[in-house]
Amino acid sequence: MPLVLYALALAAFAIATTEFVVVGMLPTLAGELSVSVPTAGYLVTGYAAGVAIGGPLLALAARRLPPRTTLIGLMTLFCAGHLVMAAAPDFTVLLVARLVTASAHGAFFGTGTVVAGAAVPAARRGRAIALMFTGLSVATVIGVPGGTLLGQQLSWRAPFAAVAVLSAAAGLALYRLLPRERPAPAAGTGAGAPRSAPGALALALATTVLGWGAIFVPYTFISPYLQRVSGFGAGTVTALLLLFGVASAAGGLLGGRAGDRHPTGALPVALVALAAVLALVGAGGGSRPLMVVLLVCWGVAGFALVPTLQSRVVAIAGPASTLAATLNIAAFNIGITAGSALGGALVNAGRLRAAPAVAAAVVLAAVIPAVLSGRAGRRPRRPRPAARRASLGVHAARRR
Known part of the structure; x- marks a missing residue:
C-alpha cells in the first residue's frame, strides 16, 4: 500500500484519540475548570455536533482547493486548535477550540477518504479506506487509554498537547508524501x-x-x-x-x-x-x-x-x-x-x-x-x- 495511507492512518489515530479521550477526564476537567460534570459533557456532545455540522460546511468552503492543500490545512488547523486547548484559560475557550477541531475532523475524513481511494486502483479502494480507518481502531486500543492515563498522571492539558504533536507529525508526513496537483472540481459539479x-x-x-x-x-x-x-x-x-x-x-x-x-x-x-x-x-x-x-x-x-x-x-x-x-x-x-x-x-x-x-x-x-x-x-x-x-x-x- 502507498505510504500516504499510513500518514492518513496516523492522522486518523490522532483525531480518534482526541474525540474519545475527554470521556475519561470529564470529572477532572470539571473540577479544574470550575464547571459541573454535565456542563463538561458538552465537550463530548459538542464535538459530535461540530463534526456533523461544521465538517460539511468546512468541506464546502474548501471545495475548490486541491485535496493536498485541504488535508495539510486541516491538520494545521487541528494542531493549532489542540495547542489552544492545551493552554486554555477557561472552559469557554476549551469548548470553542474543540468545536473548531471537530469541524476539521469531519472535513478531514471526507477528503482523506477520497484521497485514499484515489491512491490505489479502483479494485483496492475498500482496502485503502480500511487502512486509513484502522487509525480509529488503534486509537481505541492505545490512544484513548494512553491519553486518559497521561491526563490522570500529569494534567488534563497533556493529552491535548500530545495530540497536537501527533497532528503536526501527520501533517508533515502528508506534506512530504502527497503529490502536488491541480485544484479539485467544486463539490456539486461534474460526474x-x-x-x-x-x-x-x-x-x-x-x-x-x-x-x-x-x-x-x-x-x-x-x-x-x-x-x-x-x-x-x-x-x-x-x-x-x-x-x-x-x-x-x-x-x-x-x-x-x-x-x-x-x-x-x-x-x-x-x-x-x-x-x-x-x-x-x-x-x-x-x-x-x-x-x-x-x-x-x-x-x-x-x-x-x-x-x-x-x-x-x-x-x-x-x-x-x-x-x-x-x-x-x-x-x-x-x-x-x-x-x-x-x-x-x-x-x-x-x-x-x-x-x-x-x-x-x-x-x-x-x-x-x-x-x-x-x-x-x-x-x-x-x-x-x-x-x-x-x-x-x-x-x-x-x-x-
Missing part, C-alpha cells in the same frame, strides 16, 4: 457530484445512521452490561475492551477486502451478520465464555461496516466528491449520538439487558436502504440532452 445520484446517496447516508448508530445502543453502556449481565469484574472488563479493540481493527481490514470483492453485497451481509451477533449477545450475555466469543464477533462485524459504508458513498457520489464523503462522516456521528441516546433511554428505564436486541432490530432496518442504495448506485443514469446529442453525433460520424 462525481453528490447530486448525480441523490436518491442513492440519501439511502447510503440513512444506512450509515441506522447501521453504525445501532452499535452504540449497547456499546455506550458496554461496561455496566459486562458487569451486571455477564458478571465480569471491573479489571476483566478492561481486558475485554482491549480485545474488542483488536477485533475491531481486524474487522475494518476484512470489511475493506470484502467491499472490494463484493461491492454491492458486502454491506448488506455485514449488517445481517452484525444483527445476528447483537441478537446472540442479548440472548446469551449471561454466559461469560460465550460473551467473550461474541464480543470478538461484535468487534469484527461492527467495524467491517466502516470501510463498506464509506466505500458505498464514494462509489455512488464519485471519487471527486469530498462533500458526499464528509456528509457520511457526519452521518456516522449522528448515528453515534442517536444510538447513545436510545441506549441511555433503555438504561434509565431499567432495560439494560434489552439494549443488544433493540440494536439488532435497528441494524436489520438498515439492510433495506443498504440494498436499495446498492441497486440505485448500479442503475445507469440517463445522459443529459447535450451529452446525448454529442453521443449521437459521434455515432453518426462513425456510421459515415
Whole structure:
C-alpha cells in the first residue's frame, strides 16, 4: 500500500484519540475548570455536533482547493486548535477550540477518504479506506487509554498537547508524501457530484445512521452490561475492551477486502451478520465464555461496516466528491449520538439487558436502504440532452 495511507492512518489515530479521550477526564476537567460534570459533557456532545455540522460546511468552503492543500490545512488547523486547548484559560475557550477541531475532523475524513481511494486502483479502494480507518481502531486500543492515563498522571492539558504533536507529525508526513496537483472540481459539479445520484446517496447516508448508530445502543453502556449481565469484574472488563479493540481493527481490514470483492453485497451481509451477533449477545450475555466469543464477533462485524459504508458513498457520489464523503462522516456521528441516546433511554428505564436486541432490530432496518442504495448506485443514469446529442453525433460520424 502507498505510504500516504499510513500518514492518513496516523492522522486518523490522532483525531480518534482526541474525540474519545475527554470521556475519561470529564470529572477532572470539571473540577479544574470550575464547571459541573454535565456542563463538561458538552465537550463530548459538542464535538459530535461540530463534526456533523461544521465538517460539511468546512468541506464546502474548501471545495475548490486541491485535496493536498485541504488535508495539510486541516491538520494545521487541528494542531493549532489542540495547542489552544492545551493552554486554555477557561472552559469557554476549551469548548470553542474543540468545536473548531471537530469541524476539521469531519472535513478531514471526507477528503482523506477520497484521497485514499484515489491512491490505489479502483479494485483496492475498500482496502485503502480500511487502512486509513484502522487509525480509529488503534486509537481505541492505545490512544484513548494512553491519553486518559497521561491526563490522570500529569494534567488534563497533556493529552491535548500530545495530540497536537501527533497532528503536526501527520501533517508533515502528508506534506512530504502527497503529490502536488491541480485544484479539485467544486463539490456539486461534474460526474462525481453528490447530486448525480441523490436518491442513492440519501439511502447510503440513512444506512450509515441506522447501521453504525445501532452499535452504540449497547456499546455506550458496554461496561455496566459486562458487569451486571455477564458478571465480569471491573479489571476483566478492561481486558475485554482491549480485545474488542483488536477485533475491531481486524474487522475494518476484512470489511475493506470484502467491499472490494463484493461491492454491492458486502454491506448488506455485514449488517445481517452484525444483527445476528447483537441478537446472540442479548440472548446469551449471561454466559461469560460465550460473551467473550461474541464480543470478538461484535468487534469484527461492527467495524467491517466502516470501510463498506464509506466505500458505498464514494462509489455512488464519485471519487471527486469530498462533500458526499464528509456528509457520511457526519452521518456516522449522528448515528453515534442517536444510538447513545436510545441506549441511555433503555438504561434509565431499567432495560439494560434489552439494549443488544433493540440494536439488532435497528441494524436489520438498515439492510433495506443498504440494498436499495446498492441497486440505485448500479442503475445507469440517463445522459443529459447535450451529452446525448454529442453521443449521437459521434455515432453518426462513425456510421459515415
